[in-house]
Amino acid sequence: MARVIELPKLSPTMEEGTLVRWAKNEGDAVNVDDLLAEVETDKATMEFRSFDKGTLLAKLIAEGAVAKLGQPVAIFGTPGEDVSALLAQLSGAAVPRRPTPALPPSPIATQAPEAPPAPAAPATPTSAPTQAPKSVEGGPARPAERGEVGVAGVILAPSTPRVRRIARELDVSLVGVTGTGAHGRVTEADLPVHTPQPAAQHAASDALSLAVRPGDVVKAPSPMRKVIARRLVEAKQTVPHFYLEADLDVEALAALREQINDGAAPDDKVSFNDLLVRASALALRAVPEANASWIDGQIVVYDRVDVSIAVAIEDGLVTPVIRGADRLSVRGIARTARDLIARARARKLKPEEMQAGTFSVSNLGMFQVDRFAAVINPPESMILAVGATRDVPVVKGGAIVPGKRCAVTLSCDHRVVDGALGARVLQSLRKLVERPLDVLA
Numbered sequence: 001m002a003r004v005i006e007l008p009k010l011s012p013t014m015e016e017g018t019l020v021r022w023a024k025n026e027g028d029a030v031n032v033d034d035l036l037a038e039v040e041t042d043k044a045t046m047e048f049r050s051f052d053k054g055t056l057l058a059k060l061i062a063e064g065a066v067a068k069l070g071q072p073v074a075i076f077g078t079p080g081e082d083v084s085a086l087l088a089q090l091s092g093a094a095v096p097r098r099p100t101p102a103l104p105p106s107p108i109a110t111q112a113p114e115a116p117p118a119p120a121a122p123a124t125p126t127s128a129p130t131q132a133p134k135s136v137e138g139g140p141a142r143p144a145e146r147g148e149v150g151v152a153g154v155i156l157a158p159s160t161p162r163v164r165r166i167a168r169e170l171d172v173s174l175v176g177v178t179g180t181g182a183h184g185r186v187t188e189a190d191l192p193v194h195t196p197q198p199a200a201q202h203a204a205s206d207a208l209s210l211a212v213r214p215g216d217v218v219k220a221p222s223p224m225r226k227v228i229a230r231r232l233v234e235a236k237q238t239v240p241h242f243y244l245e246a247d248l249d250v251e252a253l254a255a256l257r258e259q260i261n262d263g264a265a266p267d268d269k270v271s272f273n274d275l276l277v278r279a280s281a282l283a284l285r286a287v288p289e290a291n292a293s294w295i296d297g298q299i300v301v302y303d304r305v306d307v308s309i310a311v312a313i314e315d316g317l318v319t320p321v322i323r324g325a326d327r328l329s330v331r332g333i334a335r336t337a338r339d340l341i342a343r344a345r346a347r348k349l350k351p352e353e354m355q356a357g358t359f360s361v362s363n364l365g366m367f368q369v370d371r372f373a374a375v376i377n378p379p380e381s382m383i384l385a386v387g388a389t390r391d392v393p394v395v396k397g398g399a400i401v402p403g404k405r406c407a408v409t410l411s412c413d414h415r416v417v418d419g420a421l422g423a424r425v426l427q428s429l430r431k432l433v434e435r436p437l438d439v440l441a
Contacts, residue, residue, distance in 0.1 A: 002057060002077035002086050007067045010039055010046040011351040013227055016068045017041050024056050030076065037073075042227035043318055043354055045347040055079045058087065060160065062181055065188065066223070071162060091158030091185060159186035167191055224316040235375050240414040243373050244422050248433050250389055251404040256436040260330065270334040272389065273309070273363045278333050279439050280361055280384055281305045281325035283428040290425045291358050293379040294415040300379075308357030308377060309337060311344045318344050319377055321357040330440060365389060371407035381413035382425070 017039040030050050037048040054076035179186035261269045284291040284305050292301040305326040308319040320340035360383040362374045374385040387407040394403030412422040
């Protein structure tokens with residue numbers, strides 16, 4: 001029996017996904033755990049493996065299309081099975097038993113007017129349909145919305161509920177639209193640009209029209225960028241940030257790095273960031289009450305030190321986690337970070353590798369950024385923003401001598417970390433950086 005396959009949740013924060021590639025063709029046999037498709041989520045390109053088995057009878061979305069969680073994406077069944085009725089049900093296409101009478105276009109009318117309308121000119125008598133068309137959601141369908149019957153009985157092209165919803169929001173008609181999807185279905189890309197728009201969209205549309213000038217490019221954000229936008233707005237609105245700054249003397253740390261890397265194989269070399277991750281982990285171990293989060297009105301104090309590192313990739317930012325950073329050697333941190341960064345840039349990280357950190361380090365020193373303040377990555381309560389290492393004149397023993405400094409900013413969640421507690425973390429970090437042999441202990 002034919003059955004609908006829906007898009008599953010492939011990552012914890014996923015709300016929609018872009019189908020990058022179908023791994024199976026229509027007519028192919030599919031077994032449980034077979035790779036059905038690759039889907040780009042907000043964090044990475046994930047494998048969509050089948051939870052069912054059968055023959056792939058129909059693909060409901062094309063490669064490159066965006067689908068919401070739970071949206072039908074395929075139909076499984078037995079070889080040669082007729083799925084036209086199921087396709088019609090999914091698209092909302094329904095042919096009435098008798099033609100409907102010609103009606104004047106009324107794309108925004110949703111109910112009968114309160115007062116009786118003025119008498120209309122005589123029209124050719126027709127009988128009412130035996131049964132009013134029904135939408136797949138169960139209620140009476142508005143012709144221009146549901147994709148069933150257009151004005152004067154015109155049958156609209158098949159489309160998914162999502163496409164019909166978008167058409168309704170954009171106040172566009174599906175009459176006469178040629179679908180480019182499978183079996184002639186209308187996709188989002190087929191919808192014509194049309195105004196006017198619903199009142200709820202007027203303000204945004206007006207702002208966009210005022211901002212855009214000839215030559216400007218307007219593009220839809222990627223799934224990752226949408227999630228970044230949502231999470232950062234939530235972080236700034238719900239997490240009370242405060243910031244502690246310090247200018248660290250990193251001359252000894254830089255010298256230690258040169259000694260470690262002298263003659264080392266490429267895979268055994270460590271970066272300045274690796275040393276800071278290790279120092280941060282040890283600072284949290286020295287001030288364990290700061291290694292905590294505010295979750296559902298409770299303070300959770302962790303017995304682990306898992307440091308997230310910010311990695312810039314195309315279209316956004318991910319934060320893979322170095323587990324047990326306080327227990328790893330500097331070279332162990334370097335190897336782990338190198339692997340995570342490479343797979344992050346290839347979009348091959350697993351969701352669990354980007355979750356449940358207890359502290360974050362974000363380093364923009366390689367871009368010659370002197371100092372900056374980072375946004376906390378909830379539910380973590382702190383993030384260390386690291387600037388560039390600078391050659392500066394410093395005073396030592398009453399004399400001006402060359403020195404190396406690095407500005408860091410510790411962003412703290414005031415619900416968990418008070419000023420004095422955050423200062424203790426930064427104080428511990430300073431001691432470790434300025435006496436770097438302790439970092440290797």
